[in-house]
Amino acid sequence: MSQPTVQLSIRSLFLWVVMAIATLSLIVSAGLTSYNQIKHYxxxxRNDVVIFADLLGAIYGDMIISGLSDHEEEQLDGHLSKLAASPDLINLRIYEQDEAGDLNPLASYTREGDFPATPKQTSIGQYFEPVMTADAIEIARAIENQQGRTAGYVYIKFSTQRLNREIEQAIFTTVAVIIVILALCLIVSLRMQKLITQPIERLGDFLSNTSRQRDYSARAEPTNIREIADLSVSINVMLSRVQEYVQKQRMAEEQHRKLNASLEDMVSQRTLALKEANRELIQTLEKLHQFQRQIVQNEKMASLGDMVAGVAHEVNTPIxxxxxxxxxxxxxxxxxxxEFESKTLKASTMARFLTESQENLNIIYRNLNRAAELISSFKQVAVDQSSENDRIFCFSQLVNEILLSLRPRLKQVExxxxxxCDPALVIKTKAGPINQILINLIMNSxxxxxxxxxxxxxxxxxxxxxxxxxxxIYKDNGKGISNDIRKRIFDPFVTTKRGQGGSGLGMHLVYNLVTQALNGTITITSEEGNGVEFLIIFPVESSESGKLPLKGE
Known part of the structure; x- marks a missing residue:
């Protein structure tokens, strides 16, 4: 028996499952945590920038609305230069909007090393909401006077580098934690794997050694794992039952050997007796077959003898x-x-003689013709019953000849x-078996x-x-056949007239003639009290011209 291909072991499967679950859990939890932390940052x-922008707008808004002198503008630039203490501020610009709607820069601040930001008047409105890019966040706030008219704008651009560093630090910390936890999971998994797989491996080795050595008295050792311990107990119970079965089998084999030794002589004696009985049975069976064939032949000859006697009686009358x-x-x-020689012959005597002669000759002709027809029919039927060669004949004429030959018997009943049948139906087959079949069926009815x-x-x-x-199709409206007889109707020696002259071979002869002589089939349908019907189907050669061949052809 071929060993199946091993693809996975419990050890590797346990390790992969545990590590996969741990890795997936850590990645999902770390990803959610990092996402929430970055979102919070x-x-x-964003909130700090918005608050800073609103604060600067409130501080410098009044100054812009009330108008600034040159000295105040210089002071404003000085105040803005103090914003260098904020490392994240890149640009800050304050704009004043004149009556025509144009923006005029009042003050600005640019972190050292960066380029000043100069947003256009047409695009400063897009910064009313903070716009965050990869390295900066930009925001703008409008400065309105007491009438609600915009007097100017404050534009601020903050760096996001510190935010990006914090995000990178958080991601690095998360990855480091994941790696450390996975390493711990790997160590714990290996430990647990060893704890679980070692008892299973020992149990597998034990079963392998037991099967090779066929030592069913061995028992598996208990373990600290409950499931494996239950398995060991079940294996030990199985081994004990196998051991009992093996012992019983050995005892039975020993008894069987002893019994065989005592039976050999008995078998040889019975074999000789059986051979002798078989030989006698075969001889008896051969004699039975011979007797059966002889009885069937006697039945045929008896049927032909009855027909000859009837025809002889029928022919005797016209002759x-x-x-x-x-x-x-x-x-x-x-x-x-x-009278002619004595010359006393009269004309009236001669006339009466001629009339009587004509009547007698007509009687002689009719009766001789009738006898010739009977003899011809009998001759044809007799030839058909004794001949097994195919011939071409008219089927309806054959049936009429059979009925004519049976007339002596049939005229005694009503x-x-x-x-x-089609009068022009001409076929080529064996006429003898058909004669015998119809005669037996008619006489049986x-x-x-x-x-x-x-x-x-x-x-x-x-x-x-x-x-x-x-x-x-042959059917009659007689009393039918009972169910037990119908099942055995074609068997030899089956008859309802046992002891009354019935041989029980008539239907057996019909069955043999249909199946062997005509190579056909016969089936019976009958119910007690409803008559009987025989269906006979057999191969024939239909005449092409539909006419009988001329004599001598």
């Missing part, structure tokens, strides 16, 4: 009438010859037989189906299903 700086008429003709001919019935009906329907397959 920016808001503080007897013909013999009687011919004898009468000989007597009349002797009288005429005697049952109707209807044939539904007469003997069994119409028992205790004065008038029964038999329908024979023949039609082509396909150009090479024929369907033959």
């Amino acid at each position: 920016r808001e503080t700086l 007897g009438l013909g013999v009687t008429a011919s004898t009468m003709m000989l007597d009349r001919l002797a009288i005429i010859q005697k 049952h109707d037989i209807r044939v539904d 007469v003997i069994h189906g119409f028992e205790d019935m004065d008038h029964g009906e038999i329908n024979i329907i023949a039609e082509m299903m396909t150009p090479t397959k024929m369907k033959l």
Whole structure:
């Protein structure tokens, strides 16, 4: 059995999960903290700048509104130069707005090393709200007089370098804290990993050694971890049960070996007896098959003998009438010859002789013709029953010949037989099996189906299903077949007339003829009291011309 590919271990999985959770937690918390701190720094700086701008506007606003002399302007520049104490202030400019709306600078301050800021009059309005860039924040405040008219503006630009340094320091501190905490988490994780995985590894090694050595008496050692301890207990219980099972199996194998040793002689004796019984059974079965084939053949010959006896009886009547008429003709001919020789022959006697002769000859002709038809039909049926070669024949004519051969038996009863078949239906197949099948089905209906019935009906329907397959339906309105007999109807020696002359081979013979001689199928549908229906389907060769071949062809 191939070992599965190991992708992850508990050790690495535990380490990765713990470090991933710790890293994600620290990054999220540090990010939120840094974001709030930076936001707080920016808001503080913004508020300080706004307050400073409002304060300067209030301080210098009155001076600008009341008007400044040259000396006061110099003092104002001196005051502004003191703003150098603020390291974050880059530029400060105070503007006065004249009647025309133009801005005139009154005083300004620029941090040493920086360029003075000169915002345009058209753009100073955008600094009423603090504008913060990467390295500076700019703000402007309007100075209004008592009438609410703008008298001037104060523009201030502060540096954000100190803010950026504080932000960088905060980020560096946060990153350093994250690294230290992750290092501590790694150390703790390795310690916890070792604490958890070592008992599992020992338990795995124990199971591996136990499976290799098959020492099921070994037991796993307990651990301080509850889950692994429960697992060890379960493994020990399993090992104890396996040990018990192995011991029982060894005892059973030992008993089995002893039993095999005692059974070998018995088996050899029984084998010899079984061989002898099988040989006798095979011989009996062969004799049974021979007896069955002989009985089936006897059944065929008995059926043919009954038909011969019937036909002989039927032929005897027309031949007897013909013999009687011919004898009468000989007597009349002797009288005429005697009178002719004695020259006493009269015309009336001659006329009566001719009339009687014509009547007798007609009787002789009709009866001889009738006998010839019976003999011809019997000859054809007999030839069909003894021949297994395919021949071309008209199916309806074949059925009529069969019914004619059965007339001696059928005229003793008042049952109707209807044939539904195209008179022009010509096929090529074995006629003998069809003869035997229909004879057995008809006689089966007469003997069994119409028992205790004065008038029964038999329908024979023949039609082509396909150009090479024929369907033959045989049904009667007799008393039907019970369910237990219907299931075994085609088995040999199945009969309801046991001890009354029934052999039980008629339907078995029909089944063999359909399936073996005609290579077809036969199915039965019957309910007790509702008659029986046989469906026979077998392959044929339909004649192309639809006509019978001429004799000699």
